[in-house]
Amino acid sequence: MSSATTRDSFHSRIGFILAAAGSAIGLGNIWGFPTQAANNGGGAFLFVYLVVTVLLALPALYAEVYIGNQAQKNPVSALAQACGERFHNTGRNAGIIGLFGAVMMLSFYTIVAGWMLAHALSALFELLGFIDISVWLSTSSTLRNIVFTPIFIILSASIIHRGVHAGIERWSSRLMPVLLAMLVGLIVYILQQDGAQAGVALYLIPDFAQVTNPKLIISAMGQAFFSLSIGVGGMMVYGSYMKKGQDLGKLVLSIAALDTFIAFLAGLLIIPALFVAQHAGQEVFTDGHLIGEGQLIFSILPSLFASMGSGGLFVSFSFFALLSIAALTSTISSTEVPVAYLVEDKSMSRKRATWLISTVVLVASMTLVAFFDMLFGLVIQVLTTILQPLMSLFYFLVVGWIWQRGNKLTDMAILQKNFKLKLFGLYLRYICPILLIIVFINVAF
Numbered sequence: 001m002s003s004a005t006t007r008d009s010f011h012s013r014i015g016f017i018l019a020a021a022g023s024a025i026g027l028g029n030i031w032g033f034p035t036q037a038a039n040n041g042g043g044a045f046l047f048v049y050l051v052v053t054v055l056l057a058l059p060a061l062y063a064e065v066y067i068g069n070q071a072q073k074n075p076v077s078a079l080a081q082a083c084g085e086r087f088h089n090t091g092r093n094a095g096i097i098g099l100f101g102a103v104m105m106l107s108f109y110t111i112v113a114g115w116m117l118a119h120a121l122s123a124l125f126e127l128l129g130f131i132d133i134s135v136w137l138s139t140s141s142t143l144r145n146i147v148f149t150p151i152f153i154i155l156s157a158s159i160i161h162r163g164v165h166a167g168i169e170r171w172s173s174r175l176m177p178v179l180l181a182m183l184v185g186l187i188v189y190i191l192q193q194d195g196a197q198a199g200v201a202l203y204l205i206p207d208f209a210q211v212t213n214p215k216l217i218i219s220a221m222g223q224a225f226f227s228l229s230i231g232v233g234g235m236m237v238y239g240s241y242m243k244k245g246q247d248l249g250k251l252v253l254s255i256a257a258l259d260t261f262i263a264f265l266a267g268l269l270i271i272p273a274l275f276v277a278q279h280a281g282q283e284v285f286t287d288g289h290l291i292g293e294g295q296l297i298f299s300i301l302p303s304l305f306a307s308m309g310s311g312g313l314f315v316s317f318s319f320f321a322l323l324s325i326a327a328l329t330s331t332i333s334s335t336e337v338p339v340a341y342l343v344e345d346k347s348m349s350r351k352r353a354t355w356l357i358s359t360v361v362l363v364a365s366m367t368l369v370a371f372f373d374m375l376f377g378l379v380i381q382v383l384t385t386i387l388q389p390l391m392s393l394f395y396f397l398v399v400g401w402i403w404q405r406g407n408k409l410t411d412m413a414i415l416q417k418n419f420k421l422k423l424f425g426l427y428l429r430y431i432c433p434i435l436l437i438i439v440f441i442n443v444a445f
């Protein structure tokens with residue numbers, strides 16, 4: 001169990017991979033990515049997303065995990081240490097900003113995760129014959145948010161307070177393969193429906209005229225950072241729970257590949273599903289934009305499941321239950337950021353820290369529920385397109401510049417012996433910050 005003096009850790013490399021993949025794979029992949037892709041021209045978005053993932057998000061993930069792993073501390077202390085004596089306070093402050101980012105993420109994420117829980121239960125109640133309750137559960141309402149967001153927060157807290165190994169590693173290791181199998185099965189089904197082909201074409205054939213659109217690039221970049229959980233310290237804290245001396249490059253690459261593959265599959269399911277619904281007479285787009293934005297898949301997917309006949313309800317239940325669990329493994333990692341900070345730096349007990357942070361998250365998410373139209377989209381946008389990329393820029397500067405000035409993080413021995421790593425170091429030092437700055441300038445003007 002973690003305390004101020006003894007740190008808990010993952011018991012194996014695979015434990016880290018599963019927990020980190022659990023953090024990465026979540027609503028961002030299955031709800032965020034397809035919605036964004038459908039809204040931003042399908043194939044063009046997919047193309048830019050893949051490019052940005054390879055050029056920027058992957059190196060940022062490496063930098064984040066590296067800092068945590070070298071420091072073996074929570075993100076606030078890790079960044080302070082990584083910045084050396086001269087920039088100690090800057091590092092600390094950046095860590096605190098990341099911590100706020102984690103709470104921001106949780107404030108909207110727990111709401112959407114609540115929708116998933118409600119839809120899973122809706123299928124279950126319909127199966128049992130309680131049609132009124134089932135309809136209420138599948139219809140979006142403020143009351144439903146007020147009930148299900150706290151339920152989700154409590155679920156997440158009850159896993160977190162048990163600690164890293166018992167709680168996180170075990171949960172993350174079980175359900176990922178089931179989710180993957182389910183996605184594949186659903187894709188096979190949807191591709192046989194009328195209208196699906198148009199969706200596949202829109203998704204897989206990029207319109208290259210659109211790929212230089214700054215709005216598309218910034219959305220794809222935000223989505224890529226969000227999907228890989230970069231920039232709020234979630235991956236840093238997991239990196240710190242792994243013993244030093246691992247081949248981080250390989251670990252990071254496998255996490256990113258898995259995450260991107262799941263997002264790709266989700267797009268291959270949802271975008272054709274939108275076209276199948278359109279073919280069946282449902283209005284889906286106005287002016288190339290999804291009607292109802294992020295809410296739409298919650299009406300498209302249940303009608304898809306309903307079209308499957310008697311087994312559809314069971315599929316619906318399993319799908320939304322799996323999504324709830326995928327969301328849980330993601331909220332666990334961002335809750336762990338402030339919790340680890342309070343436990344290690346403020347000597348709070350793990351249990352207390354967990355419930356304190358959960359209360360803060362509850363207040364934040366209820367504020368979003370109260371001012372939903374004004375705040376929900378705004379918080380997502382500020383977090384993914386401003387805060388996360390800026391934090392990534394900071395990681396690049398720490399690992400690429402401050403790191404080279406001989407502070408404790410420098411693992412020169414590895415650097416000098418390993419040519420590939422040295423080249424990668426140069427890429428992080430020069431190219432990544434420049435690329436990010438170019439994207440920012442492009443968007444601003």
Ligand code: PFF
Pocket residue numbers: 023024025026027028029102105226227228229230232233234235330331333334
């Ligand atoms: N990567 C998660 C997803 O795609 O759903 C979201 C996320 C988790 C973001 C953890 C940030 C974080 F620290």
